[in-house]
Amino acid sequence: MKTILRQSYLETLSLLKDKNLIKVATGVRRCGKSTLFTQFQNQLRNDDPTISIISINLDMPNFRNLAEKNWKEIYDFIIHQAKENQVNYVFIDEVQNVKEFEKLLEGLFVTPNIDLYVTGSNAFLLSSELATLLTGRAFEIHVLPFSFKEFLSYTGKEANPDRAFAEYIRIGGFPEAIRLSEVGGNFVAEYLQTVYRNIFENDISKRYTIYAENSYYEVVNFLIDSIGSSISSSNISNKLTSNNKKIDNKTVSKYISTLVEAYLFYRVNRFDIKGKQHLATQEKYYLVDLGFRSALIGKELSTDSGHLLENVIYLELKRRNYQVWIGKTDGLEVDFVVRTKDGYTKYIQVSQTVQNELTLERELKPFNRISDHNEKILLTMDYDTGTYNGVKKVNAIDWLLSPDN
Structure with missing residues (x-):
């Protein structure tokens, strides 16, 4: 093997x-x-x-x-x-x-x-x-599933990382899922569905009473479909109830906690950059492996590509042992405020592309509201790089494959 x-x-x-x-x-x-x-x-x-x-x-x-x-x-x-x-x-x-x-x-x-x-x-x-x-x-x-760098090493696809990245987002980083992807067919999705069932049965339902498994699955689907979006238990409860799937926000909160405890999702809290304080509302959730997204809810890669890239970046920040928060400044959001192992602060914004001038302006706007001189990085899938008023634009794949500096 x-x-x-x-x-x-x-x-x-x-x-x-x-x-x-x-x-x-x-x-x-x-x-x-x-x-x-x-x-x-x-x-x-x-x-x-x-x-x-x-x-x-x-x-x-x-x-x-x-x-x-x-x-x-x-x-x-x-x-x-x-x-x-x-x-x-x-x-x-x-x-x-x-x-x-x-x-x-x-x-x-x-x-x-x-x-x-x-x-x-x-x-x-x-x-x-x-x-x-x-x-x-x-x-x-x-320990997390394979990083993109490990995925390339395992599959031997270092020569064409751009094409391999789309495959990585679809398959994910579970070693067995990658092995099965070489066989073809629907084996990857079936395997990841089995992994989810195994997690549910061994790490969740044995420890907590889940009265309505269908409602639980709806919460899982909602979180998967909301990667990179600020949400709350009330948001989910109200949305599901409006779709005739009644569930109260306390139950939603309990379900989310069990998913975080089983390492299926990671909760990221917000941080007020100017006030230098943590905020307790509207956190974000990231999926431990994007392979679950296509296996459990069948979403296409073309949907929410920016948020999927954001999920990959978040997991890489965790691999590098950074502390991570969602940044807030003057009502604007910075995707990630990180503190490195050496105690340095960095601000990171993630966007699929900023070739459109309006998109570039939108992504740079939060950086312009930050008065300190900590490093500011804009990660995109664009090939061109550069600097905008001190903000470094870096290709996301280059960043993922770079050593942790």
Whole structure:
């Protein structure tokens, strides 16, 4: 089976190796967390063939009976395999499947000569209920499906990135979906529909009571169809009710929270640039992988191409470990206000094209209302680049393929 090294994640794991922390890889199901751990284990073995590695995947059939045991039995199983007088590298996939898994984590964390790595497909793993246990003890590595750069590397289509980008938006970055795309037919859509059902059944409905699955699906569709638009629970409730699909805004809010916890969507809050304060209303939601868009609601690529590009840019900002907000200044909006790992602020505007003078003027207008001298970037699919009153116009594909500066 073809794979590529998830280099940035592997570098992070290497830096955290032997540090007194629980390494927690989070992310949507099937995005490659287990493969990442396998790659890291291979790297460890290459460095030291005598290393002790204990690996358990609680989603796999050969460990299914172990997942049904209590946390202490799993702890004893691991300790029985551990070697004395050397570090044991313990990997547990989908640890949230263990009842009282927090006790298992705590027990392994305080056991000498254990370096602990776990994955989880639900934000419940790092929820407030575990805050006391994990504060200062855990480091989260958030894993996303393939980036566009990884997509090109995996498919070998580096020679024609423009054509490959349209394919990337349609197929998305789930490794198995990309493999199936080479077969043809409707396999990609069917696979992604199965992934969604798996997420719903394992990470949502088992934890929360969903009384009306049809209404839930309507909320999912609404969010997918509203990528890059400011929305609220009331907006969705009112719109669905007007279409004879009655649902109250509290239920909508609950449904959205479950989707965010399962890493299907990311919520991005607004930030008042002049007032330097966070705003609690009219947030935006971005989809973890655009392949779901065509698989679940069948939208064509030509529809909302600017918002789809915006979604891709948002996910890349997350991959680069930036803090991200939606900017607001004098009633105008900047697509992204970001704070880099080094603490620098950047302003980013995204547009499919600004060849039309009116479109260019509209996209630059919010930048002109910002008085500070932080970097301002306009990302488009246009080939021409340049500078407008200090604003750098950059081709989006070039930016996606560039190193994180």
